Amino acid sequence: MKHLPIYDVLNQLQEVLSHHNRAILAAPPGAGKTTAVPLALLDEPWLEGRRILMLEPRRMAAKSAAVYMASQLGEQAGQTVGYRMRNDSKVSRHTRIEVITEGILTRLLQDDPALEDTGAVIFDEFHERSLHADLGLALCLQSQSILRDDLRLLVMSATLDTEAVSELLDGAPVIQSEGRAYPVETHYRPVSKDEPLWKSVARQVEDAFRQEQGNMLVFLPGAGEIRRTMRELESVHFPSPVTVAPLYGQLPQAEQEKAIMPSPDGTRKVVLATSIAETSLTVEGIRIVVDSGWSRVPKFSPRTGMGRLETVPLSKASAEQRRGRAGRLEPGVCYRMWSRREHDQLPEQSEPEMKQADLSALALELAGWGIDHPSELRWLDPPPEAAYRGARQLLSQLGVLNEDGRITEHGKEMAKLGTHPRLAHMMLKARSIGQGWLACVMAAMLGEKDFVRNGADRFGIDLQQRIEYLLGDRKVQLHPSVDAGIYRRILEEADRLGRELAITKESEPTAEHCGLLAAFAYPDRIGLNKGRGQFLLSSGRRAVLPSDSPLAIEPYIVAPALDDRLPDSRIYLAATLLEQVMERNLAHQIQEYTLVGWDEEAQAVKVKHQWKIGSILWKERSEADPNPERVQQALLAGIRKEGISIFPWSANARRLQKRMQFLRQMEPDIPDVSDEALLDSLEQWAAPYVAGMKSKAQLQRLNMADILRSLLTWEQQRLLEEEAPDKITVPSGSRITIDYEQEGGPVLAVRLQELFGWTETPRIGKGKVPLLLHILSPANRPVQITRDLAHFWQNTYFDVKKDLKGRYPKHVWPEDPLTAQATRRTKPKPT
Structure with missing residues (x-):
């Protein structure tokens, strides 16, 4: 047995765990932590014969680790060491080490929060920061602190901020393994922006194969790029025998094992892999790495409630992980398909899945755990508030949460299925209406990649056509556009779901049932046709279909597959939803409203009774x-x-x-009747007068002067007439209206001849406010503005008289205006 670097720290790890219930082990790739640590802890006294659970983020790595550990004991997987994952498990009553994946840990915790038969939980490759690892650790920490202080928690990682994790674990000890790595020569080979990535990678693979010896590991973003690169390499004439093998998560087990096993003698190997090969998995004989620099990660948009896979540049930590694969057995070489300058701009660490993934499954698990809000648990990175709030809203729509936010019996049944909450809800609802088998097939299909390559015209975007094909004769030769591997996995998963739900295969599906089942799963993606392929979704978003799609004329659709990159989401997969089906089966989604509101166009109150599904107005009638x-x-x-x-x-x-506002300056008890104040106090003064009215036209019957006057007491009305009169009598006998609207104060505009004999400026407002006199010519044009009438007579009148007498000779222009008779006529009447 070769000496692995991890062996140098195993004694230290055993010592730490004998005195502490939490620890962190940092060890680089290739140190041997995944397979050596669980075996080293198997006979520790504190374990007391209980099992060890090791959470492994990737299925292939989990199975490989379990098989290798079992072989170290001279056994088969399923005896002392076993594995447990969705659709594939090998454990027995003798199993003491279980390597588990995905949601298995949370399932075990939900069934037994104390994990009574477990002595230790190991979180391997924690630096990958998978959603399930973060959730599993948060739940284990609470279980340990409340129920099981003897439960050991060990976090293992290749590249990790151990200080932050140690702080989360209340200062847990950190054990560091230095590992062993051979030098790796690094070359930067930036790709041309004018050439597809797979062409550049294929050319680099050919060059590296000719220049270097040994097997090669090529990192690409996803299965699509792997297939394209394989096609490019088919035309390459390699100088020696070569096997080109793909390696990604959805490959059949036999093909995955073919990629990681040693090459036949005399044959070199080129493995085209996704990030699945960054850690845990050991691909034999690798000394050359070609790194495309890209990775595919799940992204979730709280704005739209939609998730998608997005291709992003990898982090420096991931680049170093990939590079290290070339130096595990001997000195190696790494070709990076980007520039040194681009490398310096890469993020240090990859974004945790928690910050970018759909959180509805996590929210379901927390609801089942009895958690109202994530803040009740301890997290390295807590769930983002907006995404978590959106996830809870979806769960409420699916009937997982009651009005108090607690999990329902339906929600508990959904959680047991271990599928996405949307699909679990759909299957349970479909089973109740006799369409369980159809739902299993749909759930399997919607949970997988599209089995139709590049959305071939044979199927278009119609969900029903795909379902009918999947339910057809399995002995018929597959259509050329169908991916056989994905097709097979969908049917196998449908069979598994059917067995789990005790569902038998029912009658053939109809368009009615496909749309209905899709609406069960995606109540927020029911779409109302707005014309020309435009649909308003029940979530409030807009989505578009190609105008030539047969579904573009349907009144209602459901869109399970969408892209939210543009303001209007592009629909990739949809099904017809019949209106009568909605009414019969989606009553729980239909909400009734009586809307009483102001209609700007009609300038009136409109009263309508509406039936809506989310943002979609389904029916409406006047009340x-x-x-x-x-x-x-x-x-x-x-x-x-x-x-x-x-x-x-x-x-x-x-x-x-205006008069009331003027008086209010001296009498604060006078009501404020400014426009702003009247709007603010409508309920107090207007409500009694508008009772029974609905429109602007009816409001025109009101007498605003009477309404304003009613706001005053009798004493205030008397005061108003005395101190802020509407009109004033001038020496000619005319009653002239006072203008209270001018900024300079109340104005009295009066002709000069009507003022003769008036010696002083008249005052209002308890004698405090002199009127601003606008003295007018016989033609009613201002000739003087003054608040001091006496000064006008003494100093200005004669100049004005001289100017106006020539223009208005028929009017009287006395030498002494203070004794002259005032007149509203051209000349005063004879006395």
């Missing part, structure tokens, strides 16, 4: 007998929106308003 209080509230809201000018303001009412 014959609306609630009077709600009508009045809507009318007042409309008045506020339109402004105080919606009332019928006569000139007299406006003058009265």
Whole structure:
């Protein structure tokens, strides 16, 4: 047995775990931690014969680790060492080390929060920061602190901020393994922006194969790029025998094992892999790495509630992991398909899945755990608030949470299925209406990649066509556009789901049932046709279909597959939803509203009864007998929106308003009747007058002057007439209206001849405010503005007289205006 670097720290690790219930082990790739640590802890006294659970983020790595550990004991997997994952498990009553994946740990915790038969939980490759690892650690920490202080928690990682993790684990000890790595020569080979990535990678593979010896590991973003690169390499004439093998998560087990096993003698190997080969998995004989520099990660948009896979540049930490694969057995070489300058700009660490993935499954697990909010648990990175809030909203739509936010019995049943909450809800609802088998097939298909390559025209975007094909005769030769591997996995998963739900294969599906089942899973993606392929989704988003799609003329659709990169989401997969089916089966999604609101166009209150599915208006009718209080509230809201000018303001009412505002400056008890104050206090003064009214036209019947005057007491009305009169009598006997609207104060505009004999400027407002006199010519044009009439007579009158006498010779122009008779005529009447 070769000496692995991890062996140098195993004694230290055993010592730490004998005194502490939490620890961190940092060891680089190739140190041997994954397979050596669980075996080293198997006979520790504190374990007391209980099992060790090791969470491994990748299925292939989990199975490989379990098989290798079992071989070290001279056994088969399933005896002392076994593995447990979705659709594939090998464990027995003798199994003491279980390597588990994905949601298995959370499932075990939900069934037994104390993990009574478990002595230790190991989180391997924690630096990958998978959602399930973060969730599993948070749940284990609470279980340990409340129920099982003897439960050991060990976090293992190749590249990790151990200080942050140690702080999360209350200062847990950190054990560091130096590892062993041979030098790796690094070359930067930036790709041309004018050439597809796979062409550049294929050319680099050919060059590296000719220049270097040994096997090669090529990192690409996903299965699509792997297939394209393989096609490019088919035309390359390699100088020696070579096997080109793909390696990604959805490959059949036999093909995955072919990629990681040693090459036949005399044959070199080129493995085209996704990030699955960054850690844990050991691909034999690798000394050359070609790194495309890209990775595919799940991204979730809280804005749209939609998730997608996105191709992003990898982090420096991931680049170093990939590079290290070339130096595990001997000195190696790494070709990076980017520039040194681009490398310096890469992020230090990859973004945790928690910050970018769909959180609905996590929210379901927390609801099952009895958690109202993630803050009740301890996280390295807590779930983002917006994404988590959106996930809870979806769970409420799916019937997982009751009005108090607690998990329902339906939610508990969904959680047991271990599938996405949408699909679990769909299958349970479909089973209740006799369409369980159809739901299993749909769930398997929607949970997988599209089995149709490049959305071939044979199937278009119609969900029903795909379902009918999957339910067809399996003995018929597959259509050339169908990916046989994905097709097979869908049917196998459908069979598994059917067995788990005790569902038998029912009758053939119809368009009615496909759309209905899709609506069960995606209530937020029911779409109303707005014309020309445009659909309004129940979530409020807009989505588009190609205008030539047969589904573009359907009144309603459901869109399980969308892209949210553009303002209007592009629909990739949809099904027809019949209106009568909605009414019969989606009553729980249909909400009734009585809307009482102001209609700007009609300038009136409109009362409507509406039936809506989310943002989609399904039905609407006018309400014959609306609630009077709600009508009045809507009318007042409309008045506020339109402004105080919606009332019928006569000139007299406006003058009265200004007089009251003038008097208020001296008498604070006078009500504030400014436009702003009137709008703010509509309920107090307007409500009694507008009762029973619905429109602007009806408001025109009001007398605003009478309404304003009613706001004053009898004493205040008397004071108003005395101190802020509407009119004033001048020496000629005329009653002239005072203008209270001018900024300079109350104005009296009067012709000069009507002022003769008036020695002083008249005052109002308890004698405190002199009127601003606009002295007019016989033609009513201002000739002088003054507040000091006496000064005018003494100093200005004679100049004005000289100027006007020539223009108006028929009018009287006395030498002494203070003794002259005032007149409203050209000349005064004879006495």
